[in-house]
Amino acid sequence: MAKKLLYLLTLITLGVTTVFSQNRELVVKENIPLDSIRLSDPFIIADKATNMYYMTGTGGLLWKSKDLKLWTGPYRVAKPDPNSWMGKNPMIWAAELHEYQGKYYYFATFTNRDVKIDTVRGNVLERRACHILVSDKPDGPFVPMADPIYLPANKPTLDATFWIEDKKPYMIYCGEWLLNWNGTVEKIQLKPDLSGTIGEGKVLFRASESPWSKEKQDGKIVPNKVTDGPYVFRTKTGRLGMIWTSWVYSVYTQGVAYSKSGKLDGPWMQESNPITPPDYGHGMLFQTLQGKWLMAVHSHKSINGHYLRVPHLFEVDLSGDKLIVGQPYMP
Template identity: 65%
Template sequence: MKKHFVLGVLSFFFLSAVRAQNTPPPYRTNVPIDSIRLSDPFILTDKKTATYYMTGTGGMLWKSKDLKTWSGPSSIAQTDPKSWMGPKPMIWAAEIHEYKGKYYYFATFTNKQLKAEGDLERRACHVLVSDKPEGPYVPMKQPTYLPANKLTLDATLWTDTDGKPYMVYCHEWLQNGDGTVEKIELLPDFSGTKGEPKLMFLASDSPWSKEKDKNDKDIPNKVTDGPWLFKTQTGKLGILWTSWIYDVYTQGMAYSKSGTLDGPWIQEKVPFTPPNHGHGMMFRSLDGKLLLVMHSHKSVNGKFIRIPKIFGIDDSGDKIVLGEQLF
């Protein structure tokens, strides 16, 4: 029953995202952040332009000078219509990373017309590139970053202690039955991957995420979502990631015992954020404050929406501490 519920929730958001992406909204200015409807928010602080750039599911871009009011959205991703993605791929959980003078757009692309396995639509993590944070972002040489028959999502970037850049992503729980967080090495220019993926941890490793089995007994939830890596000021490597506690979207974290992506990853016993908050990432403001942006769920006139929220973060110790909501 739990699986059917989660599938229903995911289908709702998927169909809502389809409608949103097929009908781009008008460009607006001076929009308060709590009036923006956005799942999986990601904020890049660009000191060169003294501007904050926010993207997420839908793949569009918002811009701000103060984090309070925003202008957008604008389309920035230019995919190849002749590629496996097709002419109008769905875009989930987009991120923008600056690396060695260029800007890279990590996102999950879905082609509803292609099947990867059974009735599951082909969905995969991919990277686009631009010379500017506002794009346009265009494809690089490698057509796929991960195996075509492997459903992956929510890719992010991390440079490990070996100095090599890695894509960290989730392998879809709908396909493997127990969602994973994995890593794979990127080529130096991010134009593709090399080597084989390596498992970091399983959804079922978490002590806090739960669902009910067919006998109404508590078992570990199988969803992994939205990984985000960070280091505290003391050098401790951690990861934020999101799952469910029954029907409540919830974010937790784990810390690496070795200080590298190889772990082992020790899961925290309790969630990190309030209920109905998740898919968070951290960034520094233009004045150097560490902040966390994530989305929360809210019902408005019978419609279930997602809204970005920004919190303060204290990373002075071995573990980060959630502060108050700022915006």
């Protein structure tokens, strides 16, 4: 299964490399239905100040909508420093937008494919890390802040998200499974203005702790190695939860865990079963401008060896003690 996952990751990289070019000319289109957009790892922010929805994800581009149904874009909004460790043309994965203390922050994974940091089990690891950019506006441009590095240079990290606990900001992110062969979800405290990190990261849980994610290895069923797309939330009862994505054999799948202590430090208890249909994952939760809770995910379909990833919305219920995923939402 490990070889199969490596093959799948290679196909993903080959299939989407063109979207990462920061020099590619963009053609902005209007009135594009959500299911006509090709986008991995969709993240939507409902901005009350502008009465608009903004959607980003993998590729460093952004879409705008007034109603979640028809979208305008794409716009190039990320402006990383070409003289930094990211290089002149970094790949950008799983970008998120978060409003905090009057500014908008762009959490994303940046990869410099020209810098190799390690070789593990025959796999060459590129310089990849989570980083944060900032803007005064939800549609950018998003530019660097004070610290040039948020996480260790010799440790590939990905899929950063944001959480505040006891009035302190944190970055939640994944440790690359290709390095440790057992992916992690970790936290690290951020500076008050999010311009850098404080201290070291701490592992919250590992891929092997999940009862639902699995693969076959040497004819045996074993836990899957991948952690992907964490997103933290609270139910109406105050219970702290986290959705995250992995694989069930060759099927991209999302599950959920809950913190027994109600804090990021956990311990995190993994639910037994996935919460989304097969081949949907990398989810996040948001409230519409009218206050309705939705989950954004992407569908994950292989066509002739190439992945087709499309954003989708699902209704969710947070009124009880658990996250309940409902029917697809049609704006």
